[in-house]
Amino acid sequence: xxxxxxxxxxxxxxxxxxxxxxxxxxxxxxxxxxxxxxxxxxxxxxxxxxxxxxxxxxxxxxxxxxxxxxxxxxxxxxxxxxxxxxxxxxxxxxxxxxxxxxxxxxxxxxxxxxxxxxxxxxxxxxxxxxxxxxxxxxxxxxxxxxxxxxxxxxxxxxxxxxxxxxxxxxxxxxxxxxxxxxxxxxxxxxxxxxxxxxxxxxxxxxxxxxxxxxxxxxxxxxxxxxxxxxxx
Amino acid sequence: xxxxxxxxxxxxxxxxxxxxxxxxxxxxxxxxxxxxxxxxxxxxxxxxxxxxxxxxxxxxxxxxxxxxxxxxxxxxxxxxxxxxxxxxxxxxxxxxxxxxxxxxxxxxxxxxxxxxx
Numbered sequence: 001x002x003x004x005x006x007x008x009x010x011x012x013x014x015x016x017x018x019x020x021x022x023x024x025x026x027x028x029x030x031x032x033x034x035x036x037x038x039x040x041x042x043x044x045x046x047x048x049x050x051x052x053x054x055x056x057x058x059x060x061x062x063x064x065x066x067x068x069x070x071x072x073x074x075x076x077x078x079x080x081x082x083x084x085x086x087x088x089x090x091x092x093x094x095x096x097x098x099x100x101x102x103x104x105x106x107x108x109x110x111x112x113x114x115x116x117x118x119x120x121x122x123x124x125x126x127x128x129x130x131x132x133x134x135x136x137x138x139x140x141x142x143x144x145x146x147x148x149x150x151x152x153x154x155x156x157x158x159x160x161x162x163x164x165x166x167x168x169x170x171x172x173x174x175x176x177x178x179x180x181x182x183x184x185x186x187x188x189x190x191x192x193x194x195x196x197x198x199x200x201x202x203x204x205x206x207x208x209x210x211x212x213x214x215x216x217x218x219x220x221x222x223x224x225x226x227x228x229x230x231x232x
Numbered sequence: 233x234x235x236x237x238x239x240x241x242x243x244x245x246x247x248x249x250x251x252x253x254x255x256x257x258x259x260x261x262x263x264x265x266x267x268x269x270x271x272x273x274x275x276x277x278x279x280x281x282x283x284x285x286x287x288x289x290x291x292x293x294x295x296x297x298x299x300x301x302x303x304x305x306x307x308x309x310x311x312x313x314x315x316x317x318x319x320x321x322x323x324x325x326x327x328x329x330x331x332x333x334x335x336x337x338x339x340x341x342x343x344x345x346x347x348x349x
Contacts, residue, residue: 158312158315159311159315189240192241192242192243193239193240193241193242194239194241194245195311197242198242198243198246199311199312201308224243224246227243231243231247
């Protein structure tokens with residue numbers, strides 16, 4: 001199998017380049033991450049990439065494969081056009097090879113206060129929800145923060161420092177939708193901004209790439225509806 | 233200066249964009265039907281089409297919606313793509329220039345429509 005992989009080592013002083021690899025590999029049933037590990041094991045031990053759980057749970061191996069942001073560990077090799085071109089996630093700074101600097105991404109995530117804000121005295125056991133109230137959170141809590149959606153969003157490319165991006169907005173809505181949270185108004189206040197929220201033009205790149213099948217555009221739409229309801 | 237945000241703006245623009253789109257989507261088919269019903273597209277039919285005050289007002293609202301829609305769309309494009317060091321001033325100047333241009337178009341529309349007697 002033929003691969004073209006983005007290589008960059010800032011310590012070497014050399015410019016980023018694309019390196020070709022020819023790997024003798026049976027692709028049947030294998031994922032992109034298996035090929036990356038095989039290349040590192042047999043061809044080039046200097047190739048750097050992140051991976052941890054290797055089964056689509058931890059979200060650390062987001063890469064751009066043939067132009068699409070994917071999790072390498074759950075993307076089948078079969079059916080990919082060769083040479084398979086693997087690049088780091090777009091728009092984030094490259095630390096080395098396929099490893100990107102997620103600082104900006106996490107900063108936006110922290111900015112939406114991704115935790116329950118409830119000023120009531122702590123209950124003895126738990127804060128109960130009805131099954132319907134709990135169902136509101138489905139499609140929101142599953143996000144693994146891999147960054148595939150945010151780095152596929154042109155609005156994030158143009159305003160990465162100001163637009164929160166689909167992942168952070170999905171998480172923002174996850175706590176707005178939570179009946180146990182009492183800071184809905186403050187959360188909406190924070191989001192009501194031409195940059196933070198309204199850079200989203202609803203082109204749905206995020207929905208297309210999300211490896212967990214989530215729909216950040218729908219969550220963003222619900223935030224906008226809540227803002228409208230609040231304003232009227 | 234630290235980056236600031238949360239200006240509590242954007243919702244009004246976003247709503248206006250939707251509202252103007254809905255009006256245009258409703259008006260255009262309505263206008264098409266009226267134009268076809270008015271008979272052959274000669275000067276007399278076209279003139280008669282715009283003779284009633286209702287059609288004047290509806291067309292005026294359509295042009296107003298279109299210009300508002302266009303202005304907000306341009307604003308989005310400027311915010312998306314113009315962010316150099318001095319671009320705040322450039323954006324402000326562009327917003328203002330297009331607002332003046334489009335308001336002029338609106339006044340001109342009034343002049344055209346209400347000259348049809």
